[in-house]
Amino acid sequence: MPFPPVLYYLISLSAMVTACVLALGLVKTYRYYFLSSYLGFLIAFNISGLLNLITSDLFTDMLTNIPSQSLQTIYILFGLVVFPLWAVAFYFYMIFVMGILDEEISPAFRVGYIILWVVLFLGFLTRIQFSLKQTNSAVSRILNIVLAPVIIVVPIALLVYLMIRAGRGSRAEGKKSLRIFAAVSIVCYILFLAANLIVQAGPSFRWAVPLCLFAADISPVLLLRNVLRKYGRPIPLETFRDAGINRFREMFQLSNREVEILDLLLKGKSNKDIEKALFVSPHTVRNHVHNIYQKLGVGSRLQLMNFVRAWTESGEGSAR
Secondary structure: OOOOHHHHHHHHHHHHHHHHHHHHHHHHHOOOOHHHHHHHHHHHHHHHHHHHHHHHHHHHHHOOOOOHHHHHHHHHHHHHHHHHHHHHHHHHHHHHHHHHOOOOOOHHHHHHHHHHHHHHHHHHHHHHHHHHOOOOOHHHHHHHHHHHHHHHHHHHHHHHHHHHHOOOOOOOOOHHHHHHHHHHHHHHHHHHHHHHHHHHHOHHHOOHHHHHHHHHHHHHHHHHHHHHHHHOOOOOHHHHHHOOHHHHHHHOOOOHHHHHHHHHHHOOOOHHHHHHHHOOOHHHHHHHHHHHHHHHOOOOHHHHHHHHHHHHHHOOOOOO
């Protein structure tokens, strides 16, 4: 018995919506600025995935009488809609990965990212031109081979970078959990891509698509939530102040400005947010954040949150 199309779409959509709702819960529960970027990635990527599933389904069920060359042209033209969604989704993901590692994205890297996608888009337009002219030249074949792998590898490269950098520093709390999250996210990303291929195999395999989407969408969010529950629980700032912020400042020799920045860090603000709040330069913020980390012996916002929470709960700073 074939899998009903309506049920197929409803279950697939529910997997995507569930993942986004869970990510929205993380944004509301935890203060870290990079979680909004993770939510943005899920929304943009899942919209592109849903559009791709619909198009693939049309290929297999509704457009079977259209010549194969015309189908290929339709599919390539459809890519004009999905292409910018992927560019935006992966940019959000880059902010998330760099944020959870507490690393900044340099202006040069941002420009390089834009140039990469402009080049890819020009290549994609060239590929469309060859397809419309029904030309199977060497250039067309090279574009077929190069474009898709380059695009697909972007999030995998980011996650590999997360795995490598997650364990840096002597106080790298949660490094194992972050590496597991990165590894599982790579598998789930591949599974998400596989779901779009499975649907092209025909209606008899349609039942497997929602299962792939549930595993691919929800598993990373649940793992991320587990990491944050263990190592990134927000600190009630009133409790920290009541525990003796002056004593904390004296114990770790923090300046008044560093205490101000510490307060903003504990609120989950990014360096750019701190620049705007205190009307200081990026260089000044980086120096103060570095000094705070050095004095407390931490290397990231997750470690900072853990350290201050442990000090607050002990009341003696004995967790140092």
